[in-house]
Amino acid sequence: MTLARTHCVALLGVEGHVVEIEVHLGGGDPGVTLVGLPDAALREARDRIRAALANSGEAWPSGQITISLSPASLPKAGSLFDLAIAAAILAAEGAVPPDPLAGSVLIAELGLDGRTRPVRGVLPAVIAARERGHDRFVVAHGNAAEAALVPDVEVVAVDSLEELCRWARDGLLPDARPPDPVPRPRRPADTEPDLADVLGQPVARRAVEIAAAGGHNLMMLGPPGTGKSLLAERLPTVLPRLDPAAALEATAIHSVAGLLPAGSPLVTVPPFAAPHHTSTRSSIIGGGSGHPAPGWVSKAHRGVLFVDEAPQFGRGVLDSLREPLERGEVVLARASSTVAFPARFQLVMAANPCPCAKPGALCDCPAGERRRYFSRISGPLLDRIDLKVELPQVGRAELLADRAFAESSAVVGARVLAARQRAAARLEQTPWTTNAQVPGAHLRRDFPVEPGALRILGVAMDQGRISARGVDRTLRVAWTLADLADRDRPGEEEVAYAFALWSGRAW
Numbered sequence: 001m002t003l004a005r006t007h008c009v010a011l012l013g014v015e016g017h018v019v020e021i022e023v024h025l026g027g028g029d030p031g032v033t034l035v036g037l038p039d040a041a042l043r044e045a046r047d048r049i050r051a052a053l054a055n056s057g058e059a060w061p062s063g064q065i066t067i068s069l070s071p072a073s074l075p076k077a078g079s080l081f082d083l084a085i086a087a088a089i090l091a092a093e094g095a096v097p098p099d100p101l102a103g104s105v106l107i108a109e110l111g112l113d114g115r116t117r118p119v120r121g122v123l124p125a126v127i128a129a130r131e132r133g134h135d136r137f138v139v140a141h142g143n144a145a146e147a148a149l150v151p152d153v154e155v156v157a158v159d160s161l162e163e164l165c166r167w168a169r170d171g172l173l174p175d176a177r178p179p180d181p182v183p184r185p186r187r188p189a190d191t192e193p194d195l196a197d198v199l200g201q202p203v204a205r206r207a208v209e210i211a212a213a214g215g216h217n218l219m220m221l222g223p224p225g226t227g228k229s230l231l232a233e234r235l236p237t238v239l240p241r242l243d244p245a246a247a248l249e250a251t252a253i254h255s256v257a258g259l260l261p262a263g264s265p266l267v268t269v270p271p272f273a274a275p276h277h278t279s280t281r282s283s284i285i286g287g288g289s290g291h292p293a294p295g296w297v298s299k300a301h302r303g304v305l306f307v308d309e310a311p312q313f314g315r316g317v318l319d320s321l322r323e324p325l326e327r328g329e330v331v332l333a334r335a336s337s338t339v340a341f342p343a344r345f346q347l348v349m350a351a352n353p354c355p356c357a358k359p360g361a362l363c364d365c366p367a368g369e370r371r372r373y374f375s376r377i378s379g380p381l382l383d384r385i386d387l388k389v390e391l392p393q394v395g396r397a398e399l400l401a402d403r404a405f406a407e408s409s410a411v412v413g414a415r416v417l418a419a420r421q422r423a424a425a426r427l428e429q430t431p432w433t434t435n436a437q438v439p440g441a442h443l444r445r446d447f448p449v450e451p452g453a454l455r456i457l458g459v460a461m462d463q464g465r466i467s468a469r470g471v472d473r474t475l476r477v478a479w480t481l482a483d484l485a486d487r488d489r490p491g492e493e494e495v496a497y498a499f500a501l502w503s504g505r506a507w
Contacts, residue, residue, distance in 0.1 A: 002026070004091035004098050007105045007134065008084035009125035010069075010076045013292065013332075013339035014252050016121075016128025018105070019069050019076060023088040026064040036069025039077040039291070048079070048110050049086045056114035056161040061093045075337055077291045079109035080119040083138065086110060086161055087168070096168040104156070105129045106164075107147075108140040114161040118142030123265070124252040126150045138164065146255060146265040149248065195234045196408040198227045200394035203506055205231070207389045209412050210501070212238045213419035214480030215434035216473075217325070217347040217384060219310075221504070222391030223359040228350035232274075232306045235348060237409035239270045239304075240417050246302045249342055253301055257294050271303030273345075277312035281320050285330050292332045292339045297324045300345040310349040311376040318381055321347065325384050346436075349385070351377070359393050386436065386473045388504035419483035435479045440472030449478060450491040456499055465503065474498045 002025040009016045019036075032046045046067075053060050067085060069076055084106035091098040107125055108116040122143040127150055129137070136154045139147050144157035158164045166172050198205060204220060208231050211218045218235075220228045242250060250267040254260050260267075275284060275296045282288060286295030297305060307313060307321075324330050328344035354365040355373050365373075382388075424433050426447070432438050438447070457474060460466040466474070477498035478490035485494070500506040 002092055004088045004101070006084045006088040006091070006101050007129070008081045008107060009105060009129050010074055011078075011121045011125060011256065012075070012337055013341050014121075014124045014256050014294070015340070016125045017071075017074055018129050018132050018134065019071075019074070019081070021081065021084050021088050022068045022070065023085070023092045024066040024068075025061050025092045026066065028064045030062055030064065032065045032067065034067045034069075036067075036072045037075050038069065039075070041079055042076055042081055045079065045082050045085055048082055048112060049089065051112040052082075052086060052110040052114040052161050053089070055112065056165070058090060058095055058161070058165065059093070061089065065089065075291070078119065078121075079117075080107050080121070080125070082110040083108040083116060083158075083161070083164065087164060090165065091168075096165050100168045100171075104136045104138050105134045106138045107143070108138070108158070110161060116140035116158055116160060116164075120258045121252075121256045122146050123149060123248070123255045126153060127248070127252070138167075142262070145263070146251075146260065149251065149266055193234050193237055194409045195231075195238060195412055196406045198230045198234065199406055201227050201231070201391055204228075204389050204391050205407075205412075207387045207501060207506070208235055209238065209416060210477065210480055210484065211235065211346065211348070211387055212412075212416045213484055214386075214423070214476060215346060215436035216386035216477060216480065217436075218349070219382070219385045219388040219504075220348070220350045220391055221353060221388070223352060223393060224357050226391035226393060228391060229306075229308055232304070232308070232348045232350060233272065234409060235304050235346070236270045236272045238413040238416050240413070240420055241268050242270060242302055250302045253294050253298050253342065257299055259299065271300050272306065273297075273300035273303070274306040274308060277309050279313070279317065281314070281317050284317055285320050285324070285332075286341050287332055292334065292341075294341045295330065297321065297330060297343040297345060298341040301342045303345060305345045305347050307347065307349045310351045311373050313376075315376050315378065318376070319378055322381055322384060347385070349377070383467055383469055384473075385502075386477050387501045389501065389506060390504060415484060418486075419480065422483045422486070423479070435476045435483070438476060438479075440469070440475075443472060443475055443479075447479065447489070449475065449489055449495060453478075453490055453492045453495040456492070456496050460499065460503075466499070470502055474502045477501055 004023050006021045008019050010019045050060055087101045087106055090096045091101050109119050118140045123146050126137055126147045130150055130153055137147050138156045141157045141159055144155055147155045247268050254267055273296045284296050286292055324343040330341045330343045332339045354363055354370040356365050423435055457471050478494040481494040482490040
C-alpha cells in the first residue's frame with residue numbers, strides 16, 4: 001500500500017478542527033514534501049519523525065514521501081501532528097495495519113528516541129473531534145487523564161512509537177486505559193486563604209460578598225496595608241465551584257496556555273489571575289505573532305482578574321478591558337485567521353489614592369498630582385465597575401475587636417451560594433445565571449423593583465451623578481442585595497445601598 005490516512009486536530013485559539021493526514025509513497029529521488037500550510041515547528045517534524053522511526057526499529061521509506069494536511073487552507077502549527085504523521089508513514093509502507101490508525105485521532109509529539117511527549121490543547125482538540133464523530137484517541141500518557149475528561153471516548157495512552165506499532169499490529173498495550181488522575185497534595189487547612197484573615201474593613205468585606213453573589217466587578221481604593229490585595233485574593237474562596245460546563249471551558253483555556261498541573265487536569269475552582277503592572281496589552285488581551293495565545297483575561301475566564309495598583313498600568317492596557325467586560329470574549333483578527341477566546345471574568349481593581357501612597361496627613365502630594373494619578377483609570381472603565389469601596393486605615397482597637405467576629409470563607413460562601421441559587425431560579429428561563437449578566441433592557445422590563453425604589457436613581461440622573469449604564473449596574477447590585485436578604489425583589493433600602501456602592505459612598 002502506498003497511500004494511508006490518519007487524523008489529528010489543528011487548534012485555532014481554543015477551537016479545534018479535525019485534520020486528515022494523507023501520506024503517499026512514490027518513486028524517484030528520496031525526499032519529503034509537506035503541504036497544507038504548516039508552520040516552522042511542523043516543517044521540522046520530518047527530521048524528528050525520521051529519527052524516531054530509526055530509533056524505534058522501523059525503516060524509513062525510500063523514494064519520495066508526500067504528506068498532505070487537509071483542509072489545506074487551514075493554518076496548522078505545533079508538534080502535536082508528529083505521531084499522526086509517523087503512523088501514516090508506517091501504514092503507507094505496510095509496516096502496520098492501516099485500519100486501527102484510520103479510525104483514530106493521534107495527538108502527541110515525538111522525541112528523537114521515539115518517545116511520545118504531551119502537548120498543549122489536548123482537551124479542546126478531543127472535544128472538537130468528538131463533536132465530529134471521532135471516539136478513539138491515541139495520546140501520550142501525560143495527556144491521557146486530560147483526554148479522558150471528555151465523556152464517551154476511548155483513550156489509548158502510549159509511551160512511545162514502538163508501543164503504538166505494537167497496539168496497531170496486535171492490539172496490545174501495557175495499560176490500554178489511562179490511570180485515574182492523581183489529586184494534587186492539598187495545603188494544610190490553616191495555610192489556605194480565608195476571608196477571616198482580613199480583620200476590620202466591614203464595608204469592603206461586605207462588597208466582596210456582594211461581588212461574589214452577583215458576579216459584579218469591584219474597585220477598592222485605599223492606602224497600603226488596608227487589605228485590598230488580601231480581599232481580592234480571597235474572593236475566589238467564597239465563589240461557588242465551577243459547574244461541569246464552566247469547568248471544561250476553563251480547563252480548555254488552561255490546556256492551550258500550558259497551565260494545567262500534572263495529575264489534576266480539571267479546573268473546578270474559579271481561576272485567579274493577577275498580571276503585573278508592566279504587562280503589555282497583548283499579554284492582557286491575548287495575541288502574539290503567528291498563532292495568537294490566550295491572555296490574562298482568558299486565563300481568568302469563569303474566575304477573577306485582579307488588577308493591583310491599577311493606575312500603574314498603561315491607560316491603553318486598562319481601556320482594552322472594556323470590550324471583554326461587555327462581550328465576554330476576545331476576538332483577535334490576523335491576516336490568516338480570526339481567533340476568539342472566551343473571557344467572561346470578574347474584574348477586581350485596587351489602587352492607592354495618590355502616587356506616594358502615604359496614609360492621611362503623611363501624604364504631601366498636591367491635589368493636581370492626585371487627580372492626574374487617578375485619572376489614568378478612564379471614566380468609561382470606572383462606569384463598568386459595579387462596586388466601588390474606599391478602605392480606611394484600620395486601628396489597633398478595631399483589629400483586636402474584630403478577631404471574634406470575622407466570618408470565614410465557608411460561612412460567607414454559604415450565603416453566596418444561596419443567593420446565586422435564588423438568582424438562578426429567577427433567571428431559569430433566560431440565557432443568564434447571575435445578576436451581573438442580565439442586560440439593562442431585560443432587567444427593567446422583566447424584573448421591576450418595588451414601587452418608589454427608583455426615586456433615588458431618578459434624582460441622581462437629573463443631577464448628572466449617574467449614567468444610564470450606571471443605573472443598570474445599580475439595579476443589578478440591588479437584585480443581588482435582595483437575593484442575599486432572601487427578598488422577592490429590591491426595595492428602597494437595596495436600591496439606595498446599591499447606588500452608594502456604585503458611587504463609592506457606602507459606609
